[in-house]
Amino acid sequence: MPFPPGGPAQAQPGVPFPPGGPAQAAGPFHSAGPVPAQPGAPASAVPAAADPAGATHYGPAGAPASGAAAPYAPNGPLPPAGPTWAGGVGAYPGQPVPPPTGPRRRRWPSVVAALVVLALAGLAGFQAYQIDRLTGRLAGTERQLAEAQGDDRARLDGLEQRAEALEKQAGATFNPEAVAGAVLPSVFRVRAGQFTGTAFAIGEPAAGGGTNLFTNFHVVEAVWEAGDREVFLERTDQRFPATIVKVDKTNDVAHLRTTGRFTGLTAASEAVKSGQQIVVVGAPLGLEDSVTTGVVSAFRDARDGSGPVIQFDAPINPGNSGGPVVNGSKQVVGIATAKARDAEGIGLAVPIEIACDGFKIC
Numbered sequence: 494m495p496f497p498p499g500g501p502a503q504a505q506p507g508v509p510f511p512p513g514g515p516a517q518a519a520g521p522f523h524s525a526g527p528v529p530a531q532p533g534a535p536a537s538a539v540p541a542a543a544d545p546a547g548a549t550h551y552g553p554a555g556a557p558a559s560g561a562a563a564p565y566a567p568n569g570p571l572p573p574a575g576p577t578w579a580g581g582v583g584a585y586p587g588q589p590v591p592p593p594t595g596p597r598r599r600r601w602p603s604v605v606a607a608l609v610v611l612a613l614a615g616l617a618g619f620q621a622y623q624i625d626r627l628t629g630r631l632a633g634t635e636r637q638l639a640e641a642q643g644d645d646r647a648r649l650d651g652l653e654q655r656a657e658a659l660e661k662q663a664g665a666t667f668n669p670e671a672v673a674g675a676v677l678p679s680v681f682r683v684r685a686g687q688f689t690g691t692a693f694a695i696g697e698p699a700a701g702g703g704t705n706l707f708t709n710f711h712v713v714e715a716v717w718e719a720g721d722r723e724v725f726l727e728r729t730d731q732r733f734p735a736t737i738v739k740v741d742k743t744n745d746v747a748h749l750r751t752t753g754r755f756t757g758l759t760a761a762s763e764a765v766k767s768g769q770q771i772v773v774v775g776a777p778l779g780l781e782d783s784v785t786t787g788v789v790s791a792f793r794d795a796r797d798g799s800g801p802v803i804q805f806d807a808p809i810n811p812g813n814s815g816g817p818v819v820n821g822s823k824q825v826v827g828i829a830t831a832k833a834r835d836a837e838g839i840g841l842a843v844p845i846e847i848a849c850d851g852f853k854i855c
Contacts, residue, residue, distance in 0.1 A: 775816030
């Protein structure tokens with residue numbers, strides 16, 4: 494059969510010509526009537542649309558109808574269907590797929606959570622760094638404090654040593670006011686019959702209670718010789734009975750005891766020295782709580798051979814007999830007993846160690 498004008502029809506492999514032979518028109522294949530299905534023909538070769546002349550166009554499955562027909566598809570399986578538009582129309586192979594128009598899944602909560610985790614991790618690291626710094630500073634502060642405390646202890650020890658030295662110096666420095674203030678509460682005016690003198694508390698409290706006192710024997714001599722033993726201790730408007738316990742006529746010392754409780758003075762443990770400053774407390778002419786000061790003039794034996802005596806220059810008068818002679822350390826060094834007649838500044842006292850050894854109450 495002769496070819497139609499325009500050349501022979503280009504049949505697709507595996508697809509037979511329709512009845513009546515190849516198409517007689519140039520360009521795409523067409524026939525004057527419907528084309529029956531041929532065995533083995535591809536399923537995509539189906540009528541797509543009719544033009545005004547009544548021709549039926551064939552094209553790929555899903556291709557839009559147009560005025561020109563597309564060639565038959567090669568024999569074999571159809572290409573897979575591509576993405577579809579929202580209207581359901583298939584897209585051509587290779588054609589860009591528009592983005593989906595439906596709601597998208599939001600990812601910002603995950604991002605925010607990740608940022609929060611990072612921020613917390615950074616904050617924890619910063620806090621750990623700060624704690625480490627504070628720990629180091631605290632350790633340094635503790636070391637400095639320990640060093641400062643050590644320095645303070647050293648300074649305190651030095652101050653205590655200086656204070657002790659000053660106290661020793663103060664003790665060595667004579668202060669009549671301080672001595673008198675410490676001694677006066679333990680000194681009394683003693684009345685024995687028609688005579689008056691002075692007595693002072695000494696040592697620890699008496700056995701069974703009460704207070705031991707010293708005075709001169711010649712102060713209580715009249716009462717003692719009369720066989721009486723009661724005398725009275727007086728201070729301002731107070732009066733306390735006392736008993737003569739024992740006497741030492743040779744050394745002119747008498748031991749008294751009262752039931753009242755009074756602070757006893759302390760006997761000096763060292764012998765007096767010439768030039769040592771002293772305070773004498775007594776009741777000259779009955780004037781209680783009288784204080785005079787002086788120095789130890791000498792330590793000598795009595796002219797009558799009765800024993801050693803302390804010579805001092807502090808003024809005394811009748812009524813001072815039996816009063817304490819006290820050094821700068823507020824310790825009793827002697828018992829005032831007499832003064833030189835027709836002379837000034839010569840007083841005599843019995844050393845306290847003689848009285849303590851004789852009565853064992855110091």
